[in-house]
Amino acid sequence: xxxxxxLARESAGANAAALNERLRAQAPRVHCITNAVxxxxxxxxxxxxxxxxxxxxxxxxxxGFVARSGALLVNLGTLDRxxxxxxxAAVDAAAAHRVPWVLDxxxxxxxxxxxxxxxxLLARAPAVVRLNHAEFAALTDAAPTPDAAAAYARAAKTVVxxxxxxxxxxxxxxxxxxxxxxxxxxKVTAMGCAGSxxxxxxxxxxxxxxxxxxxxLALIGVAGEIAAEHARGPGSFAAxxxxxxxxxxxxxxxxxxxxx
Amino acid sequence: xxxxxxLARESAGANAAALNERLRAQAPRVHCITNAVxxxxxxxxxxxxxxxxxxxxxxxxxxGFVARSGALLVNLGTLDRxxxxxxxAAVDAAAAHRVPWVLDxxxxxxxxxxxxxxxxLLARAPAVVRLNHAEFAALTDAAPTPDAAAAYARAAKTVVxxxxxxxxxxxxxxxxxxxxxxxxxxKVTAMGCAGSxxxxxxxxxxxxxxxxxxxxLALIGVAGEIAAEHARGPGSFAAxxxxxxxxxxxxxxxxxxxxx
Amino acid sequence: xxxxxxLARESAGANAAALNERLRAQAPRVHCITNAVxxxxxxxxxxxxxxxxxxxxxxxxxxGFVARSGALLVNLGTLDRxxxxxxxAAVDAAAAHRVPWVLDxxxxxxxxxxxxxxxxLLARAPAVVRLNHAEFAALTDAAPTPDAAAAYARAAKTVVxxxxxxxxxxxxxxxxxxxxxxxxxxKVTAMGCAGSxxxxxxxxxxxxxxxxxxxxLALIGVAGEIAAEHARGPGSFAAxxxxxxxxxxxxxxxxxxxxx
Numbered sequence: 001x002x003x004x005x006x007l008a009r010e011s012a013g014a015n016a017a018a019l020n021e022r023l024r025a026q027a028p029r030v031h032c033i034t035n036a037v038x039x040x041x042x043x044x045x046x047x048x049x050x051x052x053x054x055x056x057x058x059x060x061x062x063x064g065f066v067a068r069s070g071a072l073l074v075n076l077g078t079l080d081r082x083x084x085x086x087x088x089a090a091v092d093a094a095a096a097h098r099v100p101w102v103l104d105x106x107x108x109x110x111x112x113x114x115x116x117x118x119x120x121l122l123a124r125a126p127a128v129v130r131l132n133h134a135e136f137a138a139l140t141d142a143a144p145t146p147d148a149a150a151a152y153a154r155a156a157k158t159v160v161x162x163x164x165x166x167x168x169x170x171x172x173x174x175x176x177x178x179x180x181x182x183x184x185x186x187k188v189t190a191m192g193c194a195g196s197x198x199x200x201x202x203x204x205x206x207x208x209x210x211x212x213x214x215x216x217l218a219l220i221g222v223a224g225e226i227a228a229e230h231a232r233g234p235g236s237f238a239a240x241x242x243x244x245x246x247x248x249x250x251x252x253x254x255x256x257x258x259x260x
Numbered sequence: 261x262x263x264x265x266x267l268a269r270e271s272a273g274a275n276a277a278a279l280n281e282r283l284r285a286q287a288p289r290v291h292c293i294t295n296a297v298x299x300x301x302x303x304x305x306x307x308x309x310x311x312x313x314x315x316x317x318x319x320x321x322x323x324g325f326v327a328r329s330g331a332l333l334v335n336l337g338t339l340d341r342x343x344x345x346x347x348x349a350a351v352d353a354a355a356a357h358r359v360p361w362v363l364d365x366x367x368x369x370x371x372x373x374x375x376x377x378x379x380x381l382l383a384r385a386p387a388v389v390r391l392n393h394a395e396f397a398a399l400t401d402a403a404p405t406p407d408a409a410a411a412y413a414r415a416a417k418t419v420v421x422x423x424x425x426x427x428x429x430x431x432x433x434x435x436x437x438x439x440x441x442x443x444x445x446x447k448v449t450a451m452g453c454a455g456s457x458x459x460x461x462x463x464x465x466x467x468x469x470x471x472x473x474x475x476x477l478a479l480i481g482v483a484g485e486i487a488a489e490h491a492r493g494p495g496s497f498a499a500x501x502x503x504x505x506x507x508x509x510x511x512x513x514x515x516x517x518x519x520x
Numbered sequence: 521x522x523x524x525x526x527l528a529r530e531s532a533g534a535n536a537a538a539l540n541e542r543l544r545a546q547a548p549r550v551h552c553i554t555n556a557v558x559x560x561x562x563x564x565x566x567x568x569x570x571x572x573x574x575x576x577x578x579x580x581x582x583x584g585f586v587a588r589s590g591a592l593l594v595n596l597g598t599l600d601r602x603x604x605x606x607x608x609a610a611v612d613a614a615a616a617h618r619v620p621w622v623l624d625x626x627x628x629x630x631x632x633x634x635x636x637x638x639x640x641l642l643a644r645a646p647a648v649v650r651l652n653h654a655e656f657a658a659l660t661d662a663a664p665t666p667d668a669a670a671a672y673a674r675a676a677k678t679v680v681x682x683x684x685x686x687x688x689x690x691x692x693x694x695x696x697x698x699x700x701x702x703x704x705x706x707k708v709t710a711m712g713c714a715g716s717x718x719x720x721x722x723x724x725x726x727x728x729x730x731x732x733x734x735x736x737l738a739l740i741g742v743a744g745e746i747a748a749e750h751a752r753g754p755g756s757f758a759a760x761x762x763x764x765x766x767x768x769x770x771x772x773x774x775x776x777x778x779x780x
Binding site: 299300303305307308313314315317318320321324325328342462490494498499500501502503504505506507 | 555
């Protein structure tokens with residue numbers, strides 16, 4: 001794995017810190033089509049980071065919300081007819097108003113019709129696809145290696161953010177590895193979903209989608225590490241990561257970001 | 261702004277304390293048609309205050325739930341076809357069984373069809389309309405001043421509870437300003453929605469809707485101030501406001517309520 | 521009430537401890553069709569105990585999720601058309617793939633059509649029915665006594681888990697009383713619903729449904745007692761019970777389980 005172009009190790013913390021500042025200063029609107037389990041925690045994570053969430057799913061209304069938002073999240077969890085219709089309307093509005101969006105194809109490894117829908121959506125030009133190893137394999141029929149992620153990013157003209165113990169972010173030309181985070185993050189439902197929403201928030205304040213994704217994953221990973229220092233388990237950790245994200249400052253990020 | 265009729269400064273704490281006691285003693289049922297983001301936190305806030313929430317949305321069932329409830333909340337967030345149908349059935353049942361209800365027209369400033377729906381609902385005689393400045397402007401085409409709120413309350417024969425740094429509550433004749441609260445309340449999703457549910461709970465135990473609204477806003481504002489003393493950010497604050505509401509007693513309220 | 525067959529007092533803690541270990545070691549998948557209020561907290565409780573939740577409701581997808589799960593929860597809260605369809609598909613898949621399932625007929629005492637639906641579902645052979653006193657009375661037209669519960673369990677060929685200050689669990693031949701728990705559990709929405717999901721998780725790792733139910737109720741009750749020692753109210757308690765469940769170990773359970 002090579003050092004990312006234009007993002008030397010010493011500048012990773014600065015990139016995350018700049019993102020953190022901009023989210024607070026610009027308070028971007030982020031419209032989220034996300035699963036029923038994740039809606040509340042996702043909204044709270046966006047608020048903690050400085051963004052302004054909206055969550056409506058109605059196909060008649062969603063276009064208007066997206067048109068006035070800085071970014072859009074499309075998460076495929078608890079997919080149903082209403083969400084499918086909302087996603088079509090939202091992606092149309094995003095294309096018409098040049099609103100960048102993130103696709104999080106939750107559980108496509110466990111539902112072939114959902115995987116087919118995710119493939120359709122890839123053709124609609126998401127700025128970033130965020131997914132785990134099993135979902136990447138289901139989407140691409142390839143093993144989730146850095147090279148496969150980069151090849152897929154090039155082919156699909158998107159940024160791939162591949163979640164794992166270390167998160168990989170690649171646009172096909174550049175590759176970053178974000179090593180921040182904590183195992184308790186896997187013990188709180190919707191942590192990944194909320195992280196994808198934060199990634200959408202980052203797109204609203206940073207035009208370079210690869211930098212936005214890299215920075216957002218560092219933010220949430222650092223917040224998780226801080227929260228773990230005080231947590232007694234996943235319940236206090238879930239509250240603590242919101243507290244930590246709310247309180248993050250540039251020096252924290254500079255000291256803790258581990259992006260290579 | 262003049263001192264409210266029948267609610268001198270020294271009695272505001274007593275009004276809130278009486279409401280707090282009655283909620284615990286009577287444990288009123290409150291049926292909530294509310295948005296998907298807010299359902300869980302809203303139920304927890306009602307439980308913490310002593311009320312008993314129900315949340316079903318099915319148009320076939322909702323009438324029965326409302327008929328056996330002490331109050332109803334109609335919140336327009338994440339509005340969809342199922343919620344529209346449920347709202348019609350619920351408001352019909354509320355009218356038939358004289359169940360007082362609160363309208364919270366979330367985000368009508370961002371969705372013209374939703375604003376039109378809110379206007380229809382105003383004609384169905386909600387006891388209280390709870391909304392923020394942008395929503396008030398979208399509903400009334402007037403700037404959100406105390407005079408405009410009072411004029412609207414008279415015209416619509418309702419109580420207007422206008423949220424802001426200071427909350428205003430007016431029935432057209434009386435006007436109260438509730439100055440309790442904390443900025444972290446704006447950093448927790450569904451805080452306002454849950455507050456409107458608590459306001460509905462208050463209607464179940466206090467026939468004077470203006471006193472009910474004023475008291476409920478003082479309760480939640482005081483709980484927020486107490487929670488903020490212990491919070492490290494919005495995550496611990498969200499848990500803390502439920503703890504504080506659960507633990508509120510008359511002396512707390514008498515000492516802290518700032519209603520003029 | 522007689523001592524349960526094959527579960528002497530001294531072995532109740534061991535039964536709960538064994539269940540606790542197996543949930544962590546086997547990490548069973550538990551598919552949950554549950555109400556909108558409960559989805560997030562339910563997923564978090566399953567994760568805290570070591571299980572892997574999924575929550576999708578789409579009738580087209582749900583069969584595939586159930587077929588690959590170790591157990592299924594069917595909770596009737598916020599019942600709507602989508603959930604009814606999902607339940608039919610899920611129960612069909614459970615029958616086809618021999619996936620044990622729990623029925624939690626929430627609020628059937630407040631909705632006759634929902635009670636009728638619950639009776640239909642009883643004919644589909646749930647391994648356990650978890651319900652409170654009012655729901656039991658609505659289901660069976662009998663008072664919620666231990667004898668009536670046992671008679672119903674025999675007639676319906678299921679295990680009845682009757683919630684109350686003391687939980688009763690009977691398969692018609694055996695009867696256990698689980699006295700663990702804390703009053704704050706009634707002040708957190710979805711606590712009972714999440715407990716039923718944990719009970720489903722237990723079915724995935726213990727073939728004897730009566731032992732699974734008894735052990736799961738002891739687990740959650742002990743976690744509640746531990747959480748109450750640190751809680752300042754229902755908000756911190758809700759986080760604390762997840763922390764406690766995550767941290768439970770055999771000696772805790774052996775020392776605290778009160779099952780007779």
